[in-house]
Structure formats: C-alpha cells, structure tokens
Amino acid sequence: MTATPAPIRPTTPIDVAPVGDRGKVWRRRIAYGFLIAYALLMFVPFAWMVITSFKTQVDAVQMTFIPDPVTLQGWQNALTTLNPNIVRLFINSAIIAGTVTVTNVVLGSMAGYAFARLRFPGREALFILVLGTMMIPDQLRMVPVYQLMRQFGLTVGPLQYVAVILVLAIAAISVFLLRQYFLSIPRDLEEAAKIDGAGFFTTFWRVMLPLATPAIAAVAILQFQGSWNGFFWPLILISDRSQYTLPLGLSFFRQQFQTQYPELMAVSISATIPILVLYLFFQRYFVEGIAASGVKG
C-alpha cells in the first residue's frame, strides 16, 4: 500500500461540462491560475513572517527576501528580554488550551451520552437550554462574567487563568456534537454489553467511548484550536503579565514595541506553529468539526 503513489481522491466529482464544450480547456486554465494565485496570497505573508524573524531590525523594513545578515537576535530577544518571554507565554497558553480541551471532552461526552441515551424527566428541556446558550453572544456576557469572577476573587492573584478555564470549560457545541454521535451508534452494541454482564459504567467506558473516538477527536481539535487562539476572555480576565497567553502577549508587545518586528514575528510564529502542526496531522478533524457545527444533511 505504501508503494503506490497517492491517488487523487475522487470526492464527488462535479464535472458539469456538456459534450463538446470548447470553453472547457480555458476554464480549467483560469481556474488553476486563480487557485495558484490565491494559494500564494495565503502562503506569502506567512513566509514573510518567517523570513523577518531572522532579520535585524534595520533589515526588517527592507524588501530583502533573504535576511541580510541572517541573525537569531530576534528569537534570542523573544526568549530572554521580552517580559514575559516566549516560553512563559507558551506554557500559559498550553495550560489553558490543554485543560479546556480535556474538560470539554470529559464533560461533553458525559452529558452527550446522558442526552442521547439516558431517560430522565426534563431531558428535552435541559437540552434545549444547552443549545440556547449558543445564541448568546460572548460580548453580552463580558461584564457580568467579569463581575462574577471578580466576586470570587479570580481576577487578582495567581489564579486568573482559572477564570478563563471556567468560562471555556464546556461549550454547548461539544455536548451537541457528542450527543449526535452517540445517537448514531446502534443500540445493539450496548445491549450486547449488558447481556455480557457489563454495568453502566463499563458500558460507557469500554464500549461507547471507544466508538465515539472520531467525535471526541473533532471536539478536542475544535476546542484546542479555539482556546489556543482565544483572545477575548484572556484579555478581560487576565491582568497579571506573568499569566498572559501568546495572543495576549502579542497584543501587549505590539503596543510596547511598535517596530521590533523580528521579535514580534518570532512570537507570532510561536503562536501559529502548534496549530499548524496539529492541522498537518489532523486536517480531517478540523474540517469535520467545522462542517458538523454547520450544515448537516
């Protein structure tokens, strides 16, 4: 299997050109031209970001495509002189995004399973309540949530990131996606487990959760990406600089050091790389998560 060249995937081809359409060849050329030009528009700014991070500050505002001279000064400054430095920002972002991903998967699969399979009074009403929260814009919640967190003492001291985690701990979309997936799993499997003497917990843990792996992956990716990039809630809830996340640090440095572009680009790259790596490996789940949150058959 590994020896064969990667096949071009035959995903629902829509070749609508009628017989003898002479415009077809030209249309293809225009289409490819457009695709390549647009791909360049996506690619070039990121390439420029990487190139600039290896430039000197003087060279950064020149149109030199190869840094002259190539220097690690920008990266070095980002690692040492910036306060907080890249490593600190990276760890803070990882703590928040990692925790939020885990809570969404754990709480989401528990609640999703309950809404899909268990019977209890008020189930439908509670599920509608969950879905209803998707209609509330974050900005409406900005002041009251800040005020609540303040009253709990979470906006000062060393636990400011806990406030962010609490706000993002569970999203309605996580419950929804997992519920839909559990609904699609045939009941026979659970009943077979029950006949084999498996209890409620074993059935959930050993049978249902492994079957729901694709949905769990989609939820995990969606939440990790969202909370890693999240700007709004950290901006409001975190005021202590040592607890800044990467996006927050970027916004802060941008105001502090208007023109230190190599350093700014180094921080930008650090904020982008983890998502890029995840994207290269799990593109499917990124696409599934976003598509499932939207149009469904």
Added chain:
Amino acid sequence: MLAGYALIAIPIFLFLVLQIGAIFYALFISFWNWTIGGGGVETVALANYERILGDRIFHRAIYNTLTYTAVVVPLQMALGLLLAVIVNAKIRGQTFFRGAFYFPAIASSAAITVLFIFIMSPNGFFNGVREILGLNPLFEFLEFGPRHSWLGNQRTAWGSIMALNIWTTSGTMMLFYLASLQTISREVYEAAALDGASAWQTFWRVTFPLLKPGHYFVATVSVIGALQVFDQAYIAGGSNGDPNYSTMSIVLYLYNAAFQQFRLGYAAAVGIILFLIIFSATLIQRRLFGGAPSW
C-alpha cells in the same frame, strides 16, 4: 434516572451560571450606575441606554460595524462560494488547495493581525511589492503615496481591517459551501448536461438555487461574526479605535466603556443593545430566506 442528572450536572450548572444567569445579571447591571470596585452606586433606570443612544462615538461604532458587515459579508460569501465551486471540481491538488485556503481561518487572530499590521506599515511588504510591480502610478492616481500607512490613516484603516478579515475567513465560508455542495445529487447535474446547459447556466440555474440552505447558514454565521468584530480592531487600533475612531466597533466601544472607563452599568447596557441587534439581524435573515431551513 439519577445517573442522567449526575452526568449533566456540571455542564448544566456552568451554563446556568455563566450563560443564562449572566444575561439576567447583565440586564440588572445595565439599570445601574455601576463601577468596578464600587459595585452598584445608584439605580438610573434607563439613563444608561439614553446616554448610549445619544453618544456620538457610539453612532460612529454603529456606523463602522454596519459598513463592515455590509462590505465583508457579501464578499466573504462570494469568495467562499467561488473557492468551494472550484475546489469541488475535478482538479489536481484538491486537498492541498482546500487545506491552504482554510489555514488562515484557524491560525491565531492575534498573530495574523500583528503580521498584517507589519505588512501594511509604511515600509512594509505591501508598499514594497506594489513598487516592484510598478503599480505606484495607479496608487498615485488614487492619492495614496508610495509610503502610505494603511492602518495609520483614517481613510484606509477600516477598509484594511475589512480586507484582513475577508482574507482570513474566506476559507471557513468555503468549507461551509463545500459541505452544502456535497448535498446536491449528481443526477441533477446529469439532467442539466442532457438538456445542453452550459457550465455558466448550470451554475446559475441549478447549483446556486439548490444551495439555498447553504446560503442561509453562511449568511447567518457571517453576519453574526461581522457584528461582533473586535480582536483585529483592538490589536490594530487600540481600545480607542485609532486613528480618530475610524476602527471603533460596537464591541470595542463596549470593551472601552467597561475596562478603560470602568463604567460597568453603561457597558452592560451596550451589551444588551448589541444582543438585540444580532437577534433582529438573525430574525430578518430567517424571513428573507423563507422560514427555518430543514436542518
């Protein structure tokens, strides 16, 4: 039965406090002269709302947000649809192009905005490229100097933010349209081909109308997103919407009232007004597209 409640307890608690409860709390605060630290000083009934609606900077925020929505939404949708139709056709490198177009949508908005600020700065990449390509006479004609500061000039700052967000979100719109395109059956296209329809006719008479649920969904998501524009405006223009309020959006105005001026009651009232705007926009779209879609 108890197992069910146990499994949903934590999420329901968080939703009740941080979502449903927050709305009522926001409504309550909005009727007060409420400051950070001081809490509720005095009830002011609807005075916050009156003051907001009479504030010239708020008018500017509304104007900016609406022009932003009016420009960004149609362009985003058109670009997303165009990309989806091309990527959905039989082309080489389909996966690559789809992946490349979607990437800016999942990258950090802060990183992309900082990169964009750099590229559009007076000595930045954009001004450099147009000089190399010999496009400067054209820009000269449009009264943009060779070292124009795109985000520093109030004539171009907001338009630049619009361009930035059209660029980053077109990939998301493409994915939504791709999902919608997959739902159209091949037989419809075969029938159109048999009837001798050209590709152009097939697109406008078959594909476009059949995408109606897709249009509805994409338009709704896109409008809601556009009315909430914040990150890019904040990072590029600061909390005052520099230069000269040209990048002041409704959410930025809300943030400014709460965390620069510390007027929480006033800010909560702005939040309620924004919610009403988003809610009515969604209702209007539902009407325009003729009732709720099947999904």
